[in-house]
Amino acid sequence: MTQCSPLDGASHNAPPPVTRQGYRNAMARLGAAVNIVTTDGPGGRHGFTASAVCSVTDSPPTLLVCLNKGSSAAGPVHANGVVCINTLAAGHEPLSNLFGGRTPPDERFASGTWHMGATGAPMLVGAVVAFDCRIVRAVEVGTHDVLFCEVIGVAEGGSDESLIYYDRRYHTLSGPTDD
Numbered sequence: 250m251t252q253c254s255p256l257d258g259a260s261h262n263a264p265p266p267v268t269r270q271g272y273r274n275a276m277a278r279l280g281a282a283v284n285i286v287t288t289d290g291p292g293g294r295h296g297f298t299a300s301a302v303c304s305v306t307d308s309p310p311t312l313l314v315c316l317n318k319g320s321s322a323a324g325p326v327h328a329n330g331v332v333c334i335n336t337l338a339a340g341h342e343p344l345s346n347l348f349g350g351r352t353p354p355d356e357r358f359a360s361g362t363w364h365m366g367a368t369g370a371p372m373l374v375g376a377v378v379a380f381d382c383r384i385v386r387a388v389e390v391g392t393h394d395v396l397f398c399e400v401i402g403v404a405e406g407g408s409d410e411s412l413i414y415y416d417r418r419y420h421t422l423s424g425p426t427d428d
């Protein structure tokens with residue numbers, strides 16, 4: 250660890266400013282599920298990989314997604330007002346990287362099998378779980394928009410092995426076994 254903190258037993262003098270890189274290094278220590286967030290509608294079909302996804306409340310069922318305002322997916326997501334949050338399973342690393350930037354949208358959807366959800370957003374066959382949502386609020390924070398997404402449909406997949414992003418690498422987390 251390069252910066253002192255109370256966890257190191259250091260004194261409580263004024264802490265050094267947290268740099269962008271320092272923040273990212275710290276965030277790399279948090280494991281997170283990997284999702285492909287898709288959209289379709291008048292703004293066109295698009296999708297991006299996201300680890301910044303979190304449950305907000307179960308009444309009404311609501312998730313949040315943090316979307317970089319500079320992403321090529323931002324325009325379509327806001328124009329369509331709907332998303333499907335597809336949580337990836339073991340073996341989906343190539344799909345995560347494909348949706349992780351710089352590839353044109355149609356090339357992204359050439360991989361994987363996609364169904365249309367009730368909102369019209371693409372739902373990934375083989376996802377651990379998929380949340381079909383309409384965006385009910387968006388709040389701008391720095392470089393990102395925090396999208397509050399009301400869940401109008403859920404599809405649970407068959408895989409018990411989840412894809413996790415931790416320490417800048419992919420890992421697999423297994424669910425309970427029957428024995």
Ligand SMILES: NC(=O)c1ccc[n+]([C@@H]2O[C@H](COP(=O)([O-])OP(=O)(O)OC[C@H]3O[C@@H](n4cnc5c(N)ncnc54)[C@H](O)[C@@H]3O)[C@@H](O)[C@H]2O)c1
Nearest residue numbers: 272273274276277299300301315316317349392393417418
């Ligand atoms: N929330 C995000 O926007 C986010 C999250 C994960 C990865 N990414 C992008 O994926 C690429 C690879 O990421 P990496 O984890 O291998 O290395 P990294 O050093 O770029 O990021 C480490 C961690 O910092 C956080 N982070 C990264 N970029 C961020 C951003 N712009 N805003 C808020 N938090 C951010 C994430 O938790 C990430 O896992 C980078 O281009 C990164 O910007 C973005």
Ligand SMILES: Cc1cc2c(cc1C)N(C[C@H](O)[C@H](O)[C@H](O)COP(=O)(O)O)c1[nH]c(=O)[nH]c(=O)c1N2
Nearest residue numbers: 297298299300301315316317320321348349350351
């Ligand atoms: C593992 C992992 C996790 C994330 C990302 C990448 C990867 C590889 N990216 C980056 C995002 O997927 C990327 O910026 C988009 O695909 C948009 O890129 P283009 O602007 O289309 O090139 C990303 N972006 C974002 O806005 N919110 C997020 O939570 C994440 N999380």
